[in-house]
Amino acid sequence: MAAPLPSGIRVIRLQNDTPRHVREGARAFCLRMINEVYGYSYRPDWHGDLDTLPEQDSPYFPEQRGAFFVLLNAEDDIIGTAGLRALSSRPDIVALTKGRFPNPDSAASHWRMYVDSRYRRMGVGRVLIDLRREAGTEMGYDSIYNDLLQLPF
Template identity: 35%
Template sequence: MPDPSQSIVRQTYAIQSLTATGMSEEAQDAQTFCLRIIRDFYGIEYNSDWHADLDSLTGSAESGWYSSQNGGGFRIVRDEVGNIIATGGLYNLARKPGTSARLAGRYGDRKICQIARVYLDPAIRGKGLGSRIVSELEADARALGYDIAYLHADAQTPATLSFWASRGYREFGRFSYPSPSGGMDTSVDFDKVLSRST
């Protein structure tokens, strides 16, 4: 009997741009998927301060962090029955004033995007789909004129940290913040210069 998990390896998934914002079913599905991964993987429940970017998926294009008119983009991947199984996005780092201020000395006046919400359903991790999503986001960022892609990842997720390092992102710092469950959490800062020639 064939191993059903092996069909995932052979399956080729199409990465699509999320073009509909507002109350579209597609935008709501993307938001729901991301919030589920955040809850299940990180143990973090919805927080309007931490998830404003996801809330903007269901808002207007004018206010959307991920809308192309605001220098953003969002990718989704659906399985054969239409469920979202992976996401990834980018937005102008200026959308995060605290982070922009914290990193101002590093970046000066260069145009910086933040790569965010690169999430995969656990059943498809480790099969190359995350790398494909990141490659497409980087191409989007170059097309939008960004010089550098910035991101941060939870310091307690070694596989995630290794993934970003394998994609050419360099760790350059760490920062701590209050955990929603009490105490402090730490994230790792990464960035990558976006060469225009690739």
């Protein structure tokens, strides 16, 4: 069960029928966080997955065995995001991890976890981790790829 949400925070799990402005807002929030935290501007080869959020059939949506969570404060400002998608949606990573995941279709990979600096150290990150873990279990994944780590669900 996910950690309790801090007061006034709510969760949206993005889907094809989520209003487009919310999906576009999630993309913009992620790009802002990337710029603030890492100092990178948008690069399609690094951030192209974010371009799928406003579109249909994103690898982060349930139809593709993915999940993308957005946390909003009481004013409906996005304060955190976290994505989960099939490891097999990235053949380059499957090739890099060959042998570590005997069945890449049963492994997920996590992406795009960001928390606005004003909401850090409030349990928001724990909520996002728990939501991803629960979604992964519900979708039948048995492990998650995290850069060079393999974490069981």
